[in-house]
Amino acid sequence: GDSVTQMEGPVTLSEEAFLTINCTYTATGYPSLFWYVQYPGEGLQLLLKATKADDKGSNKGFEATYRKETTSFHLEKGSVQVSDSAVYFCALYNRDDKIIFGKGTRLHILP
Amino acid sequence: DSGVTQTPKHLITATGQRVTLRCSPRSGDLSVYWYQQSLDQGLQFLIQYYNGEERAKGNILERFSAQQFPDLHSELNLSSLELGDSALYFCASSVSTVNTGELFFGEGSRLTVL
Numbered sequence: 001g002d003s004v005t006q007m008e009g010p011v012t013l014s015e016e017a018f019l020t021i022n023c024t025y026t027a028t029g030y031p032s033l034f035w036y037v038q039y040p041g042e043g044l045q046l047l048l049k050a051t052k053a054d055d056k057g058s059n060k061g062f063e064a065t066y067r068k069e070t071t072s073f074h075l076e077k078g079s080v081q082v083s084d085s086a087v088y089f090c091a092l093y094n095r096d097d098k099i100i101f102g103k104g105t106r107l108h109i110l111p
Numbered sequence: 112d113s114g115v116t117q118t119p120k121h122l123i124t125a126t127g128q129r130v131t132l133r134c135s136p137r138s139g140d141l142s143v144y145w146y147q148q149s150l151d152q153g154l155q156f157l158i159q160y161y162n163g164e165e166r167a168k169g170n171i172l173e174r175f176s177a178q179q180f181p182d183l184h185s186e187l188n189l190s191s192l193e194l195g196d197s198a199l200y201f202c203a204s205s206v207s208t209v210n211t212g213e214l215f216f217g218e219g220s221r222l223t224v225l
Contacts, residue, residue: 036214043113043201043216044154089154098167099144099214103153 002027006090006102013080014110021075021105023064023090031094033057033066033073038087038104047075047088082109114138117202117217125225129190132220136183136204142166143185144205144214145177149198160185189222197224 007022025031032051036044048057053068062077073090090102114137124130136143145157156169160179171177174192179185189196199221203214 041218043115043203043218044214045113045216046213049213098156098159098169100156101146101154 004102009106019077031092034091036089113215115217132187134202140204144203146201
């Protein structure tokens with residue numbers, strides 16, 4: 001079945017460092033891909049999305065490119081802030097109205 | 112504030128008991144999704160309802176059931192509770208199907224089974 005694999009955390013970086021959180025997926029066909037973010041004590045919220053190959057989603061300085069050849073959707077940010085500390089979930093939607101989430105990657109940013 | 116309301120926020124109960132979690136979707140949203148989040152299993156899809164009817168089913172145990180009412184709010188019923196059912200239960204809503212691209216999540220109901 002469809003699945004999402006993302007790098008295990010926690011990831012700890014200093015402020016202004018470059019961030020990459022890896023995400024790969026297994027799916028038939030052409031799924032839509034998402035990154036959701038969960039701040040402490042809150043529910044998940046959509047960060048960015050891409051619906052077809054080579055699309056780039058971006059929001060709040062974060063970017064991710066849908067790479068069908070490598071089945072990847074890595075999340076990147078050029079300069080992280082303390083306020084980016086959260087748990088990040090990669091997800092896919094393919095068929096039958098289910099969205100499949102990865103296990104989440106906890107990110108800590110040190111001032 | 113996502114507009115999705117979940118109650119209760121915290122619940123502590125004993126093994127063998129039954130609880131009901133409630134979710135009110137965003138105004139106008141027809142679909143409701145339930146997810147279970149635990150430390151070792153990540154975020155697991157349980158079930159989806161669309162305009163009162165079951166639309167998709169995930170890894171939902173037989174001891175669990177859900178429904179969506181005519182006013183579109185939804186309830187998740189968990190019975191014969193076990194220690195392993197302790198988790199954060201999220202409700203999410205969307206206008207139609209998730210293919211629109213965005214789910215709106217509530218803040219979750221944290222269930223502790225002792």
